[in-house]
Amino acid sequence: MIMNYFGLLLLFHVASSVQHSLRYFLTATNGVPGFPEFIGAATVDEVQVGYCDSNIKTAKPRQDWIRRLIEEDPKHLEWYSDNKWIKTVFLFFFNFSCLSGPSILQRMNGCEWDDETGDIKGFNQYGFNGEDFLAVDLNTLTWTAPKSQAVVIKLLWDEDKANLEFNKNYCTNQCPNWLKNYVHHGRSFLQRTESPSVSLLQKTPASVVTCHATGFYPDRAEIFWRKDGEEIHEGVEKGEILMNNDGTFQMSAELNISSIQPGGWRRYDCVFQLSGAEDDVIVTLDKSVIQIPVAGGVAAFLLLGVAVIVAVFWLRKRNGEETMYFLHDRI
Numbered sequence: 001m002i003m004n005y006f007g008l009l010l011l012f013h014v015a016s017s018v019q020h021s022l023r024y025f026l027t028a029t030n031g032v033p034g035f036p037e038f039i040g041a042a043t044v045d046e047v048q049v050g051y052c053d054s055n056i057k058t059a060k061p062r063q064d065w066i067r068r069l070i071e072e073d074p075k076h077l078e079w080y081s082d083n084k085w086i087k088t089v090f091l092f093f094f095n096f097s098c099l100s101g102p103s104i105l106q107r108m109n110g111c112e113w114d115d116e117t118g119d120i121k122g123f124n125q126y127g128f129n130g131e132d133f134l135a136v137d138l139n140t141l142t143w144t145a146p147k148s149q150a151v152v153i154k155l156l157w158d159e160d161k162a163n164l165e166f167n168k169n170y171c172t173n174q175c176p177n178w179l180k181n182y183v184h185h186g187r188s189f190l191q192r193t194e195s196p197s198v199s200l201l202q203k204t205p206a207s208v209v210t211c212h213a214t215g216f217y218p219d220r221a222e223i224f225w226r227k228d229g230e231e232i233h234e235g236v237e238k239g240e241i242l243m244n245n246d247g248t249f250q251m252s253a254e255l256n257i258s259s260i261q262p263g264g265w266r267r268y269d270c271v272f273q274l275s276g277a278e279d280d281v282i283v284t285l286d287k288s289v290i291q292i293p294v295a296g297g298v299a300a301f302l303l304l305g306v307a308v309i310v311a312v313f314w315l316r317k318r319n320g321e322e323t324m325y326f327l328h329d330r331i
């Protein structure tokens with residue numbers, strides 16, 4: 001029990017030390033039906049802030065605070081809106097692969113910044129057909145190639161010292177500066193808390209009871225079942241945190257009720273804790289509050305990904321003016 005208690009504290013401590021991120025996700029496809037040739041997305045602290053694809057042509061801000069920032073600073077207006085750059089790299093990759101069918105090239109670049117320690121971490125990595133393909137190593141200033149097919153590209157790109165220096169500068173200066181600016185502008189949005197609605201769901205009287213919390217923000221949250229006020233693990237199955245369409249999150253924890261006597265139900269409760277929120281939400285296991293789940297449920301994305309693109313593939317992200325320069329002029 002003590003272990004659990006400290007484990008939980010540690011979890012919350014780590015989760016609330018404020019790690020920010022700016023990520024750009026680019027996806028280029030070749031011959032994938034119904035999919036734009038090129039998709040770009042940007043996220044700040046896992047929140048999608050912009051989107052662009054080869055059908056809509058113009059990059060669109062996805063959050064009001066980003067829209068305001070763009071209005072204040074016209075430089076930001078020049079979101080990338082064509083796909084020349086990615087096409088070139090795509091052809092390049094395609095040339096080196098022996099595949100003839102539909103192909104997908106993805107890139108994720110960006111940076112993370114810890115606003116307590118000041119630590120900065122930059123990254124720029126490519127995936128090809130869903131596999132990690134190339135990533136820049138900022139310590140050795142070389143490219144790493146986990147797949148043998150990528151080694152030939154690695155060797156070529158390793159020769160391009162100017163580009164490697166550009167990557168380093170981008171990851172350690174430019175990107176963190178943009179990130180700090182975004183976080184500053186988006187502060188009230190990114191640091192808000194939204195409480196969820198928490199309900200108990202059960203398909204049939206013999207099924208597990210699902211404690212379902214939806215509509216909360218941020219994604220730093222815990223849900224668990226207690227018996228007589230103590231957290232229990234046996235017969236409990238926790239789900240992953242999922243993102244709702246509106247940018248809030250949902251998660252659930254199932255309780256196997258097969259061994260619980262009818263008179264013992266009220267000894268159990270479900271607890272939802274949100275980082276930054278004052279009060280936990282507690283729902284007592286009680287037949288009268290149980291609902292039957294609505295068929296279809298709420299559309300949600302795995303938190304691993306951020307947008308539809310991401311759920312389908314491997315990367316995520318989008319961008320602003322300086323990165324546009326980066327995209328078009330550098331690999």
Ligand SMILES: *[C@@H]1O[C@H](CO)[C@@H](O)[C@H](O)[C@H]1NC(C)=O
Pocket residue numbers: 088091092095
């Ligand atoms: C693809 O390969 C051909 C033949 O090796 C070469 O001529 C062409 O320049 C390459 N294209 C790209 C975009 O690398």
Ligand SMILES: *[C@@H]1O[C@H](CO)[C@@H](O)[C@H](O)[C@H]1NC(C)=O
Pocket residue numbers: 208256257258259
């Ligand atoms: C619930 O627990 C019982 C007994 O421990 C087990 O037989 C049953 O398969 C469990 N039900 C589910 C849905 O996990």
